[in-house]
Amino acid sequence: MSGNDTVIRTEGLTKHYGDVEALVDLDLEVHRGEVFGFLGPNGAGKSTTIRTLMGFLKPTRGRASMLGLDTREDTLAIRRDVGYLPGDLAM
Incomplete structure (x- = not known):
């Protein structure tokens, strides 16, 4: 997974919550x-994708990178460079 102009890349990204497939082979x-x-629509996997890209969730299988950084290994570096405001945030 490389490429200077690619800022987000996923390959077969999948996330299961028990028997529920929230994200399949993205x-x-x-x-x-x-x-x-x-x-x-709700339940389509949008939030799951973003949370996985940010390293808040680990994928069931597949790979992802942001800014050339592996989302499993480089979560702190990704969070330093990418802003994320969840839609369900309550203050």
Whole structure:
């Protein structure tokens, strides 16, 4: 998983919660300068994808990187460089 212009990459990214498949075999590439949005109904896997990319969740299988950093190994470095505000945050 390399490439200087690729800022988000997933390969076969899958996340299960018990018997529930929240995310199944997601292959995705977002390049520097592109605008990308996660759109879909509740339960489509949007939040699961973002939380996995940020390293808050570990994938069941597959790989992902952000800014060239592995989301399993480099979570602190990713969180230093990427902002994330969850939609379900209550104050």
